[in-house]
Amino acid sequence: MEKVDLLVTGEMLVVSPDESAIAPGAVAVDNGRIVAAGNASDITGAFEARKIIDRPQGLIAPGLINAHTHAAMTIFRGLADDLPLKAWLEEHIFPAEARLTPELVALGTELACAEMIRCGTTGFVDMYLFEDTVASVVERAGLRAWLGEGIFDFPSPAFPSGCIALKETERLIEKWAGHPRITITVDPHTPYTCSGELLIKARDIADKYDAITVIHLAETDWEAGEILARSGASPAGYLDGIGVLNERLLAVHCVALGENDIELFAQKGVRVAHCPESNLKLGSGIAPIPEMIEKGVPIAIGTDGAASNNDLDLMSEMNTAAILQKGLKKDPTLVPASQALAMATTWAALSLHRDDLGALRNGAKADLIVIDMAQVHLRPCYNPVSHIVYAARSGDVQDLIVGGSILMEDRKLTTIDEEELLSRIKTAIKLW
Ligand SMILES: [Zn+2]
Known part of the structure; x- marks a missing residue:
């Protein structure tokens, strides 16, 4: 024996x-x-x-993998509900986040880790602030995590500029390199909160370290209109134009896609993190998941933060992902149970370039x-x-x-x- x-x-x-x-x-x-x-x-x-x-x-x-969250936002669970994304973010979440401290982030992250463990989640992808603190909490909690410091053009509660947040990202990549459970990602927040120059700098750092890049992309019609006005392209087309789309990009949401964006994702090997409950609750819309699956785009699933969901329950998120498209398209064959579970396991592992996760082999x-x-x-x-x-x-x-x-x-x-x-x-x- x-x-x-x-x-x-x-x-x-x-x-x-x-x-x-x-x-x-x-x-x-x-x-x-x-x-x-x-x-x-x-x-x-x-x-x-x-x-x-x-x-x-x-x-x-x-074990399930939550492909997109902001763990410490458990602190803001139920703080503001039933508002459009822009008003929710700018009038409620950003002002609340301005008062964040590393101690509060540590506390919120620990609460999130406990909740995720109870929901069957063994790994999660986190974009937030004070990620070095987040990493220390995750290390103690024992979960697997991909962690990225949120990068914006304006000062964040953690850093005075995007360039300094990028430097911190680089420091974290080097500090946590080789850790058995913690991987650092490069996380420009969105195409409308980061300049093209900052997005390109973020890409260069991701290229240098072969790191995953996580970005919120095409979450709302407002974003699509804003990026169209600024660049003449869809959010995905704009990122492609500046050379940011590649197979190490995990694009979160992808609700308001342009006509050729799915083809573009397939060509460039982009991975998508689908957050159906957050998109529904914020009234953002529904991502064209069956169309992306059809083209071979790898789809992972995330809860988004607890302030917009309002829980980190990946079991219910899989259920929502599976039934949502059936009702929308009046076709019960869409997103069968095996695909919904794949989004939280094998496809999530594929999205994170990990062949040692997602299946019990x-x-x-x-x-x-x-x-x-x-x-x-x-x-x-x-x-x-x-x-x-x-x-x-x-x-x-x-x-x-x-x-x-x-x-x-x-x-x-x-x-x-x-x-x-x-x-x-x-x-x-x-x-x-
Ligand atoms: Zn998010």
Whole structure:
């Protein structure tokens, strides 16, 4: 018998969204990686583990990746609702953010990490402020993360100029290089809050370090009109004109696209982070996801920040993504459950250029969840992938593992003291 760090056994195992479930299933983990995933009796017969998580009514699945959020914005959850994006941002969020401190960002990020762990999220892509602080919180919480300091032409609460935020980005890339779970990205905020010159400088830094660039793009009709007036092109066409579209670009939202933009994304290899609930809540519209999938554009999924969603629940986000297009286009075959789950797993990994994430294969990072199937709303179960997208709720996630480390076991968080965190949140909000 081969000795390994961890064995997870369950009633069912979903290796990836496209494969039939294995029942019963098991995963053997050693040194942070999956060494075997398959039929439970084969795995338990071959491996002896120092730690066993045995869930006879559990569904083992890949951990979910939230491809776009602003984690610390949990602090602003419910601060301002039911407003257009521009008024919401300029009259409420930007003034509130002007009073942010690294301490508040740390607190909001910790709250977000706890929420994401409870929602089955093993990794997330964050664009915000004071990202060095965010990285330290994420390091302690144990999640995997892609973190980018928000870059604007005007002073941010963290930095007096875009150029200084870019310098900080470069410093962070070098500081966190080689970290097993934390990757730094280059994050110009939008094409309308960054000048062309700043966008090109950001691209040059991303090129130098082979880093992912994250940008909000074509979120609203207002943005499309603004960029058309400034440059004569759509937001995507404008970025292409200045040489910013490439396969390391993760474009967030992509709702207000021009006629040729999807073709352009396909040609340039651009990846898209779809945030359907934020787009719906802010009245921005609905991204043409089936059209992008048809052209082979990789689609990941994100919750956006908790101020515009108002939660970080990727389980409900997958559900929304799957049913939204069906209703809009009156076609129930669009965005089937397997595609909605792929957006949070295999396609998310593709979007982040990671072939060691998103599916529970030998050699992959051991980022996985167990869903407690002993629930009245989850029985019977004919198709586990359908259940993850259409029937399961975030509260059904029982265990969560990142890189072989258990961050939640039987619904108890191991790296975050929730009671103490909630009391710190209460105190901080009173003072703030
Ligand atoms: Zn956003």
